[in-house]
Amino acid sequence: MENLQLYVDQRFLSPYALSAFxxxxxxxxxxxxxxxxxxxxxxxxxxxxxxxxxxxxxLLVDGDFRLxxxxxxxxxxxxxxxxxxxxxxxxxxxxxxxxxxQVQAWLRSDLLPLREQxxxxxxxxxxxxxPLDEAGQRAAAKLIxxxxxxxxxxxxxxFGDWCIADTDLAxxxxxxxxxxxxxxxxxxDYARRQWQRPSVQAWLARQPAQG
Numbered sequence: 001m002e003n004l005q006l007y008v009d010q011r012f013l014s015p016y017a018l019s020a021f022x023x024x025x026x027x028x029x030x031x032x033x034x035x036x037x038x039x040x041x042x043x044x045x046x047x048x049x050x051x052x053x054x055x056x057x058x059l060l061v062d063g064d065f066r067l068x069x070x071x072x073x074x075x076x077x078x079x080x081x082x083x084x085x086x087x088x089x090x091x092x093x094x095x096x097x098x099x100x101x102q103v104q105a106w107l108r109s110d111l112l113p114l115r116e117q118x119x120x121x122x123x124x125x126x127x128x129x130x131p132l133d134e135a136g137q138r139a140a141a142k143l144i145x146x147x148x149x150x151x152x153x154x155x156x157x158x159f160g161d162w163c164i165a166d167t168d169l170a171x172x173x174x175x176x177x178x179x180x181x182x183x184x185x186x187x188x189d190y191a192r193r194q195w196q197r198p199s200v201q202a203w204l205a206r207q208p209a210q211g
Contacts, residue, residue: 007048007059010035012207013120015171016070016108018200020058022167023074025199027086033206071104074164091159100158100165103150107168114139118175124207127179140176147173147187156193170194 006024008017012035024031036042036057049055052068059066060073062080067073078090091097113135122128132140147169150158157166173191176183183191194200 003061003063004029004031005034005061006031007034007036007052007057007061009038009057010208011038012203013124014057015120015123015168016056017058018171018203019070019164019168020060020073021203022197022199023077023089023164025202026089026162026164027077027081029077029081029086071101071108074104075101088161089164091161091163093159096159099150100163103146103158103165104168106146107172111139111143111172114143114172114175118179118181120171120175122179123171123174124204132181140181143172143176144183144187147190148184151187151190153186156190162197166194167197167200 004024006017006020008014008021012018021033036048036059038057042048043052043055043057048059051061051066052059054068056068058070058073059068060076062076067076074089078088082088083092090100113133117130117132117136118128150169157163158169159165170191173183173187174195177188177191
């Protein structure tokens with residue numbers, strides 16, 4: 001555990017790096033955090049690219065083991081540092097855990113028009129003035145439909161106790177919420193509550209001043 005290291009984008013704008021960072025914080029695992037200059041292409045340098053395989057962030061280093069892709073990192077840490085000795089980041093119920101992983105996989109593989117038209121600068125820095133086009137509107141409607149189906153009325157989290165899928169879903173919803181796009185109040189409130197979680201705030205505190 002003493003050797004845990006996490007490589008993230010040096011501007012702290014990647015939602016996937018955020019997800020891995022939150023998992024480490026929630027589990028109470030000490031780790032060193034290193035910034036990678038994606039604009040300069042440092043992730044493409046041979047040493048980093050070979051270590052990560054995918055030449056992307058985040059990258060977790062656990063001793064001699066290296067792993068990239070945020071959902072793989074979350075699942076690895078959950079298995080290697082399990083509850084009750086460490087805080088759980090996935091539901092303990094098998095079906096709920098499978099659903100949480102489904103939500104994570106879907107958020108990473110779908111909704112491309114929304115991710116393009118409401119990039120993560122909208123979440124972390126400032127809104128944009130361009131309205132969503134037809135494809136973006138369809139993606140937003142799909143996000144809202146799925147989120148409403150997954151989040152029970154009056155629920156603070158997706159599956160009772162918090163899990164990492166809550167942070168991932170909140171980031172996607174905040175692409176709309178922070179830009180002033182229409183989002184049902186209960187989903188907007190849910191996303192804002194998730195954003196106040198100490199592990200997320202620890203990430204935000206590391207962001208450099210943006211010019």
